[in-house]
Amino acid sequence: MSEILRVENLRKSYDGFLAVNGVSFAVAKGELKALIGPNGAGKSTCFNMLMGQLKPSAGEVYLDGQRITGKRPREIWRRGVGRTFQITGTYQSMSVIENVQMALMSHHKRIFSIAPRAWKLYRDEAFEFLDTVSMADQADRPCSVLAYGDLKRLELAIALCHRPRLLLMDEPTAGMAPSARIELMQLVADIVRDQGVSVLFTEHDMDVVFAHAHHIMVLNRGELIADGSATEVRNNPQVQEVYLGGGTLFKEDANA
Amino acid sequence: MAFFFAQFLTGLANAAALFLVASGLSLIFGVTRIVNFAHGSFYMLGAFIGIVLMDLLPGHVDFWGAILLTGLAVGLIGAVVEMVVLRPIYRAPELFQLVATFGVILVIQDLALMIWGAEDRLGPRAPGLRGVWRIFGEPVPKYDIVLIAITPFILFALWYLIARTRLGVLVRAATQDREMVGALGVNQAWLFTGVFALGSALAGLGGALQLPKGGADLLMDFNIIGAVFVVVVIGGMGSLPGAFIASVLISVLNVFGVTYLPQSTLVLMYVVMAVVLIVRPYGLLGREEVAGEHGQVGAPETPIRPYGPKGMALVAALLTLLALLPAFAEPFVLTLVVDMVVFALFAASLHFILGSGGLVSFGHAAFFGGGAYAAALLVYHTGTPMELAFLFAPLAAGLLALGIGWFCIRLTGVYFAMLTLAFSQLVWSLAFQWRSVTRGDDGLVNIWPADWLNGSVPYYYFALAFGVGGILFLRHVIHAPFGYALRAGRDSPRQAEATGIDVKRVQFVAFALAGAMAGLAGGIFVFSKGSVFPTELEIAKSFDALIVVFLGGVKTLAGGVVGASFMTVVEDWLVRLEYWRLLLGLVIIAVVIVMPEGIVGTLRTLWRRIRHSDEEAV
Numbered sequence: 001m002s003e004i005l006r007v008e009n010l011r012k013s014y015d016g017f018l019a020v021n022g023v024s025f026a027v028a029k030g031e032l033k034a035l036i037g038p039n040g041a042g043k044s045t046c047f048n049m050l051m052g053q054l055k056p057s058a059g060e061v062y063l064d065g066q067r068i069t070g071k072r073p074r075e076i077w078r079r080g081v082g083r084t085f086q087i088t089g090t091y092q093s094m095s096v097i098e099n100v101q102m103a104l105m106s107h108h109k110r111i112f113s114i115a116p117r118a119w120k121l122y123r124d125e126a127f128e129f130l131d132t133v134s135m136a137d138q139a140d141r142p143c144s145v146l147a148y149g150d151l152k153r154l155e156l157a158i159a160l161c162h163r164p165r166l167l168l169m170d171e172p173t174a175g176m177a178p179s180a181r182i183e184l185m186q187l188v189a190d191i192v193r194d195q196g197v198s199v200l201f202t203e204h205d206m207d208v209v210f211a212h213a214h215h216i217m218v219l220n221r222g223e224l225i226a227d228g229s230a231t232e233v234r235n236n237p238q239v240q241e242v243y244l245g246g247g248t249l250f251k252e253d254a255n256a
Numbered sequence: 257m258a259f260f261f262a263q264f265l266t267g268l269a270n271a272a273a274l275f276l277v278a279s280g281l282s283l284i285f286g287v288t289r290i291v292n293f294a295h296g297s298f299y300m301l302g303a304f305i306g307i308v309l310m311d312l313l314p315g316h317v318d319f320w321g322a323i324l325l326t327g328l329a330v331g332l333i334g335a336v337v338e339m340v341v342l343r344p345i346y347r348a349p350e351l352f353q354l355v356a357t358f359g360v361i362l363v364i365q366d367l368a369l370m371i372w373g374a375e376d377r378l379g380p381r382a383p384g385l386r387g388v389w390r391i392f393g394e395p396v397p398k399y400d401i402v403l404i405a406i407t408p409f410i411l412f413a414l415w416y417l418i419a420r421t422r423l424g425v426l427v428r429a430a431t432q433d434r435e436m437v438g439a440l441g442v443n444q445a446w447l448f449t450g451v452f453a454l455g456s457a458l459a460g461l462g463g464a465l466q467l468p469k470g471g472a473d474l475l476m477d478f479n480i481i482g483a484v485f486v487v488v489v490i491g492g493m494g495s496l497p498g499a500f501i502a503s504v505l506i507s508v509l510n511v512f513g514v515t516y517l518p519q520s521t522l523v524l525m526y527v528v529m530a531v532v533l534i535v536r537p538y539g540l541l542g543r544e545e546v547a548g549e550h551g552q553v554g555a556p557e558t559p560i561r562p563y564g565p566k567g568m569a570l571v572a573a574l575l576t577l578l579a580l581l582p583a584f585a586e587p588f589v590l591t592l593v594v595d596m597v598v599f600a601l602f603a604a605s606l607h608f609i610l611g612s613g614g615l616v617s618f619g620h621a622a623f624f625g626g627g628a629y630a631a632a633l634l635v636y637h638t639g640t641p642m643e644l645a646f647l648f649a650p651l652a653a654g655l656l657a658l659g660i661g662w663f664c665i666r667l668t669g670v671y672f673a674m675l676t677l678a679f680s681q682l683v684w685s686l687a688f689q690w691r692s693v694t695r696g697d698d699g700l701v702n703i704w705p706a707d708w709l710n711g712s713v714p715y716y717y718f719a720l721a722f723g724v725g726g727i728l729f730l731r732h733v734i735h736a737p738f739g740y741a742l743r744a745g746r747d748s749p750r751q752a753e754a755t756g757i758d759v760k761r762v763q764f765v766a767f768a769l770a771g772a773m774a775g776l777a778g779g780i781f782v783f784s785k786g787s788v789f790p791t792e793l794e795i796a797k798s799f800d801a802l803i804v805v806f807l808g809g810v811k812t813l814a815g816g817v818v819g820a821s822f823m824t825v826v827e828d829w830l831v832r833l834e835y836w837r838l839l840l841g842l843v844i845i846a847v848v849i850v851m852p853e854g855i856v857g858t859l860r861t862l863w864r865r866i867r868h869s870d871e872e873a874v
Contacts, residue, residue: 051754073753082754089751091744093557102744106756111741112765114733117562118740142559158755 003064004029004166004198005050010059012045019045021222022059027166027200032192034209035202037219038242043202044086046219047170050200051083052076063166082159086170086202088151090143090158097139099154100126103161129157133187149176153184160191167191169201173208181205185212210234218242258392263515265391267508269400272407273466275503277480278487279414279496280458286431286494287451290342290353291670293799294360296481298456301364302330302463303379303472304372310380310467319382326464327457334456338449341845346448348852351616355806356848358799361477362841368474370835379467399468411500414458418496427451431494482681482795486525489674490532492542501540523685526678530663533675537667557811562735578720582713590716591784592828597723598781599804600820604727605773606801607808607816612734613766614746615665618673619680620774620801622660625793627653627775628782629687632700637693642706646779653775654768656683661767665760677795684793699789703782719780726776727817733769734813742766807847809854818856 005027012020020042027033035043048054050061052073061069068076091099104122105111130136133153138146146154152172159167172188173181185208192199203209209216216233218226226236233239281295309322309329341356385402388395418424426447430437438444463476470476487506491498506525513524520527538544563571582590602624609615630652634640640648660679667675687694694700709715733739744752745759752759782788791797800823808819826843830836851858 053750053754074756074758077754077756085750085754089748089754091747091751093559093743093747094740095559098559098740102740103755105737105740110737111757111762112738114736114738116737117735118737119561119735121737144557155751158751162756 002029003027004031005200006062006065007050008060008062010046010049010061011057012042012049012054013057018222020049020056023219023222023224024059025217025224025227027198029165029198030192030196032189032199032212032214033201034213034216035200035219036204036206036209036216037202040221041219042222043219044170047083047168047202050076051081051168077162077164080162080165081168082162082164082166083168084152084155084159084170084172086174088148088155090146090151090154092144094143095140096135096143096146096154097123097126097130099143100129100157100161103158104129107162129160130154132160132191133157149180149184152176153187156184156188164197167197167199167201169199171202171204173203173205178207181208182211188212258394261392262394262396263511264508265396265400265404267511268407268504269397269403269469269507270511271500271503271507272403272410273462273469274480274483274487274507275407275500276410276462276465277459278484278491278499278503280455280462281484282488282491282494282496282499283427283458284452284455285488285670287427287434288342288346288353288448289434290357290452291351291673292357292455293354293481294337294357294364294477295455295459295484296477296479297361297364298330298334298459299463299480299484300368300472300474300476301333302326302460303467303470303476304368304377304463305329305460306464306467307377307379307472319380323461323464327461330460330463331453331457334459335449335453337456338452341849342452343445343449344849345852348848349810352806352810352848352852352854355803356845358803359841359844359848362837362844365474365477366835366838366841372472374474376473377471379469379471381468385468397469403465407500411496414496423450483525485674485677486529489671490529490539492539493670495539495541498539498541519689522688523681526681526685530675530678530682533667533671533678534663537671539671560735560813562731575724578724579717582716587712590712592824594716594719594723594780594784596821596824597719598777598784599800599824600817601723601726601777601780602774603801603804603808603816603820604730605770605777605816607805607810608730608734608773609763609766609770610802610805611810611813611815612739612742612746613763615763615767616669616673616802617664617676617767617770617798618795618802619660619676619678619798620770621793621795621797622676622680622683623653623657623771623774624778624781624797624801625687625788625790626656626683626771627778628788628792629694629700629778630775631779632703632782632788633693635703636700642704642709642783646783649779649782650772650776653778654772656775657768657771658764661764661771665764665767677798680793680798681795684790684795687790687793694790697790699787701787703788704786705783709783715784719784722776722780726773730769730773731813738762738765803844807844807854809857812854812856812860814856815854819854822855 003026007026008024010020010023011018023046035046037043045054049056052071052075055070060067063079063081066079068079091102094102098119101118101122104125105118108122110121127136127139130139133156135150135153135157138150173184176184188199189212191197210230213230215228216230217224218233218239220242225238225242226233277295277299281292284290284292306322306326309325310318313322337360341360342353345353345356382399385398388397389401418427426437426442430447434444483506487499487502490505491502506528509524509528510521513520532540578593581593606617606620609617627649631645631649634645634648635642660676664672664675664679688696704710705715709718741757741762744757745762749759778792804819804823805816807822808815808817827840830840833839847855853861
């Protein structure tokens with residue numbers, strides 16, 4: 001199995017504090033991989049370094065064999081990485097479908113064109129993306145009135161517009177109701193299966209993680225303490241130590 | 257050497273008042289996020305009230321007692337202004353409050369004129385400090401030495417207040433996160449009033465303290481406000497030590513500037529500010545502003561659409577009316593409409609970057625005046641035909657905007673605004689002082705249109721075609737992918753960058769386009785008046801545009817145009833009266849309070865309520 005993403009010895013320090021301390025891992029093509037860990041473990045810092053929002057203090061990031069360390073977000077986007085944010089970033093002054101159309105205008109390199117009416121461009125294509133995330137019925141609502149879970153789904157549609165090879169999703173189900181979480185992750189799993197996209201996501205909901213992730217990595221205090229299948233991670237004593245509060249979950253399911 | 261040292265001391269003494277006023281502005285901005293243009297007015301009030309109190313108070317408490325009482329009095333006035341004018345509009349869009357404070361400036365100006373008259377007043381001398389001391393043989397006023405001695409105590413007292421007291425903790429907390437402070441049970445309204453009063457009191461103290469050196473006059477407010485903003489920005493917004501260092505820096509440089517390089521005085525501090533901001537984008541001791549991506553106040557902006565059939569019909573009817581106007585209107589009406597169209601295009605060009613791009617420029621007059629001067633200089637010096645010179649106006653302004661934008665676009669928020677202001681002051685001082693080319697404040701005259709356009713009716717159609725054409729073009733761009741990308745970069749720069757939009761480059765191009773359109777307005781202007789003066793490049797001109805954009809409604813596409821038309825008509829009426837500033841100020845304050853979403857925004861909300869067509873209810 002070949003790799004889409006390879007991270008080597010990634011490090012980030014803030015004024016001497018090591019938020020991420022020498023993390024190395026890989027994501028295989030077509031894989032749905034989770035990165036978990038307690039609050040403050042360095043998950044979001046890791047993500048921001050992968051997508052270029054933060055510059056790493058040391059270490060390398062390779063996308064499909066090409067070095068992308070420290071490149072700008074839009075350069076990394078151009079090479080086929082999409083991302084969704086922990087706190088959603090959508091265009092509040094536009095309608096739902098215009099948010100997707102905006103991403104498509106960027107995909108089709110029409111950002112600087114001043115002739116056409118933007119709201120007529122790529123409308124059908126945008127509808128298909130909205131349909132993928134079951135948001136087509138809300139296409140013409142103002143984005144500012146959407147429920148939080150819907151914003152998360154809209155953001156996913158936006159991220160898909162450039163046909164990414166790799167999706168980075170930072171807490172895709174945070175703030176959603178349990179049923180909606182399962183629905184969304186099922187959707188992501190379908191996208192991985194049908195379109196061959198690889199996904200790396202962080203998550204706090206262990207049900208979501210253990211139900212969907214092919215592989216799981218555990219980050220604690222900036223260091224990777226486990227990387228393997230669900231069973232391997234569950235049985236890892238170090239992980240159990242870190243997740244003492246959620247211990248029952250691990251023990252009950254360990255024999256399953 | 258001795259002279260040099262004495263000069264240095266004068267600079268230090270001047271820094272005292274400047275620091276007091278600047279620290280007040282910095283406090284107010286930090287907590288309430290209000291860019292308080294009226295801060296110079298409180299300084300002026302401090303000077304006038306100080307003189308009155310010094311006359312009234314008996315005995316030897318008079319001087320220093322009067323200064324302290326002045327601080328109290330101006331603080332009280334500040335509290336009243338905050339409660340009456342600002343408190344109703346905290347939920348309005350960001351920076352909207354600056355329009356209200358501009359209204360306050362006008363009101364205070366005319367009130368001061370009514371009460372104290374137009375004559376300059378000499379300040380009383382401080383008792384026992386009338387003479388000079390000799391330092392290395394050079395005379396230095398005793399009062400200067402006393403000022404230098406007490407300034408560190410003022411800095412320490414303020415620092416103690418902010419760093420060590422409960423009020424200070426609240427102020428610092430509110431500076432970082434207003435909502436959280438409110439959620440923790442602090443009465444925000446009173447905190448804001450208190451801080452505003454404190455800030456005004458500091459300005460009043462500054463005004464009273466400088467009386468023996470500068471006296472009191474009606475131009476004090478505008479004369480100091482520029483320097484105060486410069487000091488706050490150079491020091492870094494919200495940093496007291498920064499404001500102190502910057503006050504000393506600017507005051508000392510000014511004293512030396514006056515002595516060694518007199519022609520630099522108008523612009524020296526803006527040059528310093530530009531250099532500081534280019535090297536350190538958040539001032540000497542300031543920290544990066546945390547971009548508030550979800551801190552937007554007020555109603556969210558609704559998605560935009562080109563006008564439907566009804567709107568189109570309305571615009572068409574309006575244009576037809578304008579086109580038929582020469583058939584029945586008097587010439588002065590045509591002139592008024594040309595002024596209106598010029599101002600509307602100028603405002604629309606600012607609205608383009610401000611509304612869609614979220615870039616608040618305080619120096620947009622540089623491009624309006626720049627365009628006007630470019631055309632006028634060509635005609636004046638080379639006798640270029642009008643048609644060619646006219647085309648040169650938007651071109652030159654666009655190029656100027658490319659140059660200025662290259663430096664400014666990398667900054668954000670208030671720092672962006674102040675850097676644009678600095679550059680526009682540079683352009684202004686060039687027009688003002690490069691007399692051999694621009695003829696300074698004598699202006700360039702006899703810049704008339706070509707023969708076939710000379711006359712009020714032909715030029716009316718010419719202005720209408722280009723003015724309305726420019727406005728429609730900008731509207732079209734807003735509805736095009738480029739306009740959408742501009743809004744995307746404003747709504748969520750993070751998402752825009754993560755989906756391949758080069759936000760800074762989009763903003764840069766938009767800034768240049770807005771500059772070119774302002775230049776076009778300047779071109780129409782110069783040939784309609786036949787002359788151009790440095791006033792067209794002044795700060796006041798930039799603020800005019802800013803104010804009508806906010807009055808019309810930032811979050812509406814027609815805001816700039818409607819605001820400009822409204823203001824042209826209102827001003828045309830009011831300037832015939834004696835105390836027109838007072839009335840104009842009151843009109844502005846009234847509009848701001850009654851229509852917090854701007855004229856167009858509030859009318860639209862009303863219209864929706866009348867029709868009960870709330871789409872969200874479906």
